[in-house]
Amino acid sequence: MARRLWLAALALTLVTALMVPAAAAERITVIMPRHEMDLVGLWEKQTREFEQETGVEVEFIQLSWDEVANKVLTDLAAGGGTYDVIEFDNGWVAKFAEAGWVEPLDPYASDAYLESLLPGLVGTFSRNGQVLGIPWNNDTRFFFYNARMLAEARIDAPPRTWDEVAVQARRLKEAGVVTYPIAEYWNQEWALGNSFAFYLYSFGADYFDETGKITIDKPQGVQALRFMVDMLRQEKLVHPSSVTLSQEAAADLFYQGQAAFLFQGPPVTYNYANDPQRSRVVGEVRAASWLPALDAQSRVTLTLPEAFAIPKSSRHKEAAWRYIQYMISQEKDRERAETLGSLPLFRSLYTDPQLLARYPYWKQFGEQSERARPLPQVEWYDELVQTTIVSVQRALLGLATPEQAAGEIAAFLDGQEVDGVGLTR
Helix, strand or coil, rough: HHHHHHHHHHHHHHHHHHHHHCCCCCCEEEEEEECCCCCCCCHHHHHHHHHHHHHHHEEEEEEEEHHHHHHHHHHHCCCCCCCEEEEEEHHHHHHHHHHCCCCCCCCCCHHHHHHEECHHHHHECCCCCCCCCEEEEECCCCEEEHHHHHHHHHCCCCCHHHHHHHHHHHHHCCCCCCCCEEECCCCHHHHHHHHHHHHHHHHHCEEECCCCCCCCHHHHHHHHHHHHHHHHHHCEEEHHHHCCCHHHHHCCCCCCCCCEEEEEEECCCHHHHHCCCCCCCCEEEEECCCCCCHHHHCEEEECCCCEEEECCCCCCCCCHHHHHHHHCHHHHHHHHHHCCCCCCHHHHHHHCCCHHHHHHHHHHHHHHHEEHHHCCCCCCCCHHHHHHHHHHHHHHHCCCCHHHHHHHHHHHHHCCECCCCCCCC
């Protein structure tokens, strides 16, 4: 009798044990923009490899940059809690630091790890002595041109000044080489703010100077915007669809042989221009060693790095850090450099013989990179870019003059502060 009771109890215990589910795997939510030229899904592939190797499950969300920005900013402003690893744009550093939205990563990252990354990238995402983000995208922009088209129009070298851009574009158009020599991404989204900053800087202008004086509506700032408008509307040298194009769509015009100049393409532009499955200009594209500008002193390119950050509201910070350290490792960075042609994040990869043999044009990137400049580092950059893209596109569409559009941006800036200094007109 006792034995039967013992066996029954044992059976009940086994049945109960089988009914208890195994401990759920830790799960994190990651949100990031689609890399401009990751057309093969490499970030998704590497994320699934992380899951397999660590057992941590990842809800991996990739959307357009503007969609990601809207979701991240809305969530953080509401107190957070939705995401464990987020997109951290270079234009958000001051704002996020002031709001205390992201976790300092110094306690997680070793000195050796941080020192192995490019110092300029780490420095961009640091504030008050704390590292707030680990870069995932070394997004410096470069000047690409179609060498075959220039040769057909008997042009010996790509333009160095904006005056030369206009002259060469007219010659290309008049010779029937290409109808619209310039492709731009001027849709009313964040990227238009980037494009406008490039033109503004390359005309020797800025939104404001180091004393807090607003300069966007001064002659050089207006000149930059007028040049954009005239090239599009009067001279018809910029493809007319540019006012509706994203960065990817503008680059595709270039790949399809519908433009000779792409002034601010990401580094992977060269790779995809030479991919016969995606391009009709294989072997024709070059990266210049310089950038078009008003004059030699004004030459500049944009550096637009992006990072991963961990919100303070995350409930899975350790797992989030494991994901960041796995994805931003030399092994995965090297794979992305090989597959996508993206510029590495780690110092050592710039002396890697195999990578240099595959990408000899990185030399031209290096020369252009010496002129790299970031977007304005202010807490209210989100509001600035929204004002800018609306006003600039109004000018591009002929709904406002360049003077009026620049005045609208200046009006927004009036009364804003930079490090405690009030901006004035």
